[in-house]
Amino acid sequence: MTPATDLYHKRMLRRRFRVGFAGGVCLLLASCGVIVERDAPGHKLDVDEIADAVPRDEPRSRYGNPDSYTVLGKRYRTLKSSLGFEERGIASWYGKKFHGHKTSSGEIYDMYKMTAAHKHLPLPTYVKVTNLENGRDAILRVNDRGPFHDNRVIDLSYAAALKLGMVEKGTAFVQLSTVNNASIRLVSAARAKPPTDGHLSLYLQIGAFNERGNAQRLSEHVARYLPENIRIHEGNSSDSSVYRVQVGPIASVDLADRLVDSLFSLGINDHHFVSN
DSSP states (O other): OOHHHHHHHHHHHHHHHHTTGGGOHHHHHHTHHHHHHHHSOSSOOOGGGOOOOOOOOOOOOSSSOOSEEEETTEEEEOOSOOTTOEEEEEEEEOOTTTTTSBOTTSSBOOTTSSEEEOSSSOSSEEEEEEETTTOOEEEEEEEEOOOOSTTOOEEEOHHHHHHTTOTTTOOEEEEEEEEOTTTHHHHHHOOOOOOTTSOOOEEEEEEEESSHHHHHHHHHHHHTTOOSOEEEEEEEETTEEEEEEEEOOOOOHHHHHHHHHHHHHTTOOOOEEEEO
16 A cells, blocks of 8 residues: 555545544435535636546556555455446545645645546546536546545545536436547537436346346345335346346435445445446
């Protein structure tokens, strides 16, 4: 683990202590409004003047790219390549409490730049992030590690969060995909649109099986403990049927956090967001 990475981990621990992380997810959610207000700068940027990061070929950072690293007893692995990487999940953002401090890559964190933190992507990596709740998107440069909340996939700078329209709320459902110089024009042309009925069609996938009976057993087991709808979505993969067990639709971050906590208590830790 590099000194910069270790510093970041210590900052994350202090941050979690301040928001009462040890008190549980409910306390964290209850404090979100306070956290957002306290972490924002004294003045706002003009959203129309916030420009996307411009992808360019860069060597890997000397810092922040170990094969693996451990935070709070959990081991994370760094991807060898970002090519073709896509992910859906919940984004958060971090602001002035870390402004001017070193990131895991060794660079200084600037909350006014279009940057982000990710647990697995190589540093640096350029990503397109789309807010699935309002259709706004932005291109960011990943130069830091985090977030280490179990149910968050990316931590955005203040400028990025402002452009994506999620500063006041603090979190949002997002989709992210890696980009480079060759794909930037295609990425700019493919603008995601928010759902016309105002509802997201996101599900938490908790298992995938080649036999329907296995999927049915998992579905029935989870249904005994969760009030939310559970479905088996049938699809194909490599000329064979795949039965995916999914919970949802999930319309809010609060619900997603509660579901993840419930699944964790059932011993189900392998899950991810999907849309069909």
